[in-house]
Amino acid sequence: MSLEELIHNCKKGDRKAQELLYRAYATTLYGICLKYSKSKSQAEDTLHDSFMTIYDKIGQFKNKGSFEGWMKRITINTALQKYRKEEYLNVVTENTEEEVTVDNAYADISLQSLLSYIQELPNKYRATFNLYVMDGHTHKEISEILGTTIGTSKSNLARARALLKEKIETKVTQSIVSVLIIISTYFL
DSSP, X not given: OOHHHHHHXXXXXXXXXXXXXXXXXXXXXXXXXXXXXXXXXXXXXXXXXXXXXXXXXXXXXXXXXXXXXXXXXXXXXXXXXXXXXXXXXXXXXXXXXOOOOOOGGGTTOOHHHHHHHHHHSOHHHHHHHIIIIITOOOHHHHHHHHTOOHHHHHHHHHHHHHHHHHHHHHHHHHHHHHHHHHHHHHHO
């Protein structure tokens, strides 16, 4: 079944078409949910809610632009709505705008480790980091999406980067210490 037929059948409420749509895009959208969630179970809930919204609003898709892009936007908005409802996005009073750089020595960190570090960030920092770094939004756009100021967006991004750098450096240091312990026990 072509994508156009799948969309058409979903618009008519065809459960089989909805299942096929889910199977085709669940993995991609789940990856987005993981970026904005604190845990896998929260990501699964967001994925479920996103698909419910997609099925409900699929009649509004007018075949202009990418259908996958349309679904991704719904998924991101669903994740951000959860933060707003739970009032996780409180204004940060600090105004740290300095750029945090991560040494290239840490470039070999696994994607899975980096994703877990991002998931450990406080919600306001994780949302800002993902919108800016992963999704390419400007601070002005982020402030409008999250209902904050541009300064808060910049501050949250700087804090997110600093926390990620700290987590990465801690992990690298722990790895080096482990290697040194193994070497010292081997040679003693």
